Amino acid sequence: MNNGANTDSGGLGSLSGFAQIVDASVLARAQRGDMQAFATLYVQFGRPCYGLALRLTGNAAHAEDLVQEVFLKLIDSIRSYRGDAPFGAWLKRMTANATVDQLRRNKRFVDADPEAMFAASEACATNSAQKLDAAALLQRLPPRARAVVVLHELEGYTHTEIAKLFGQSESYSKSILARGLQRLHAAATPDAEA
Amino acid sequence: MPTIESQPTPETTAILRQIVAAQPEPAADLWARIEVAHDVRVRWRRWRRLAGGGVLGLALVGAFLLHGTQPMTSAPERGTEIDWQARAQALELQLLAIEHDDHLPIATAAAFRTDPATSELAEIDRRLQAVYEHKSDANQLVPLWKRRSELLDTLIAARKEQLTLIRI
Numbered sequence: 001m002n003n004g005a006n007t008d009s010g011g012l013g014s015l016s017g018f019a020q021i022v023d024a025s026v027l028a029r030a031q032r033g034d035m036q037a038f039a040t041l042y043v044q045f046g047r048p049c050y051g052l053a054l055r056l057t058g059n060a061a062h063a064e065d066l067v068q069e070v071f072l073k074l075i076d077s078i079r080s081y082r083g084d085a086p087f088g089a090w091l092k093r094m095t096a097n098a099t100v101d102q103l104r105r106n107k108r109f110v111d112a113d114p115e116a117m118f119a120a121s122e123a124c125a126t127n128s129a130q131k132l133d134a135a136a137l138l139q140r141l142p143p144r145a146r147a148v149v150v151l152h153e154l155e156g157y158t159h160t161e162i163a164k165l166f167g168q169s170e171s172y173s174k175s176i177l178a179r180g181l182q183r184l185h186a187a188a189t190p191d192a193e194a
Numbered sequence: 195m196p197t198i199e200s201q202p203t204p205e206t207t208a209i210l211r212q213i214v215a216a217q218p219e220p221a222a223d224l225w226a227r228i229e230v231a232h233d234v235r236v237r238w239r240r241w242r243r244l245a246g247g248g249v250l251g252l253a254l255v256g257a258f259l260l261h262g263t264q265p266m267t268s269a270p271e272r273g274t275e276i277d278w279q280a281r282a283q284a285l286e287l288q289l290l291a292i293e294h295d296d297h298l299p300i301a302t303a304a305a306f307r308t309d310p311a312t313s314e315l316a317e318i319d320r321r322l323q324a325v326y327e328h329k330s331d332a333n334q335l336v337p338l339w340k341r342r343s344e345l346l347d348t349l350i351a352a353r354k355e356q357l358t359l360i361r362i
Binding site for chain 1: 201202203205206207208210212213214216218219220221225226227228231232235288354
């Protein structure tokens with residue numbers, strides 16, 4: 001696990017809820033297997049984990065499954081947490097990794113050709129109500145582009161980290177991000193889109 | 195692929211801010227579901243461990259029953275009547291179950307060589323292989339399988355001790 005990058009270091013990432021201080025005694029109890037301590041960690045971080053998984057997958061049921069998967073993994077692996085990175089950053093990375101792994105298992109997501117990816121998502125129609133809904137605008141992006149935008153713009157991942165996560169090059173990540181942002185901008189400004 | 199330099203526009207930034215500030219709530223019963231899933235997993239692991247122990251128990255009972263039906267013989271002869279091969283295989287399954295269920299690290303080749311029990315185990319495996327390959331005297335097999343069982347007993351005891359230490 002890469003604990004080196006504290007992805008809560010600034011920008012919009014600091015709003016996502018992972019940049020919270022965890023009580024050392026709660027962590028110590030969790031590391032001894034105390035389920036009450038895990039419940040406390042869930043109260044603190046369940047929502048940020050769910051929010052990230054939902055932004056990446058765009059599906060509430062999948063996001064809940066991912067939160068469950070992440071917390072079960074946390075229960076198994078918290079003894080290996082040594083405090084090298086803030087706990088929230090560590091948990092965020094677990095959530096992002098689990099979500100991207102799940103997305104990569106999805107056939108739609110595997111399509112690595114940006115042209116095909118963006119062309120396919122053109123077909124998704126939006127109505128005026130959706131234009132007002134930021135989350136719906138994000139959902140208009142193809143899954144991979146959405147993931148790149150969320151991880152880079154909201155969670156503070158670098159292109160190097162994203163490239164590693166997706167098994168692609170940095171220039172690929174940059175290109176997907178640029179096109180994703182252009183698409184978001186076009187969707188947010190109907191005049192420009194028309 | 196050409197790289198396009200791009201920064202979010204103010205409109206895009208506003209959308210992103212809205213998205214990150216939304217903080218959607220998961221279902222209220224999600225933690226309860228996680229606890230149930232955790233309990234199920236713990237029970238399943240216990241069951242697997244018990245099943246591993248059960249296989250060993252059955253192998254031992256089988257060996258002892260077999261032994262009990264034989265006429266009384268001297269101690270060295272009795273030793274040869276236990277199915278050491280079956281016992282060694284049952285012990286190996288039990289060891290694998292312990293290592294798998296508790297995510298114990300798999301020994302590296304170097305660790306395998308330096309651990310006295312595992313290095314002797316590897317040596318015995320080589321000798322067993324040689325006996326089978328060269329179709330040598332089958333009587334050579336019994337002491338090898340017996341020694342293998344003894345070493346696996348030692349390894350299982352060591353693994354259990356390691357588990358206890360981890361759980362403190």
